[in-house]
Amino acid sequence: MGEGRHETGLSAFGVVAILILLGLLGWAGWYALDAWNAMRGVTMSPLGWLFMVLGAVVTFLVGAGLMVLVFYSSRHDMDL
Numbered sequence: 579m580g581e582g583r584h585e586t587g588l589s590a591f592g593v594v595a596i597l598i599l600l601g602l603l604g605w606a607g608w609y610a611l612d613a614w615n616a617m618r619g620v621t622m623s624p625l626g627w628l629f630m631v632l633g634a635v636v637t638f639l640v641g642a643g644l645m646v647l648v649f650y651s652s653r654h655d656m657d658l
Contacts, residue, residue, distance in 0.1 A: 588596070622630070651657055
């Protein structure tokens with residue numbers, strides 16, 4: 579019984595996919611920095627900051643809650 583050859587490296591498609599994703603990440607970073615610099619003179623009131631923080635917190639809590647539900651349903655055999 580011979581042992582099969584196990585490839586652990588990425589295929590050519592995998593390398594191309596990673597390069598494309600890295601390019602998109604670089605473009606998104608450049609775009610975000612450009613947008614941030616374009617709004618240099620814009621000010622936001624304390625109420626605006628409050629709602630910005632509340633939006634981030636609620637978004638995080640919704641994502642965490644959904645992940646908890648996925649984990650719970652997986653552990654208790656509720657998945658189809």
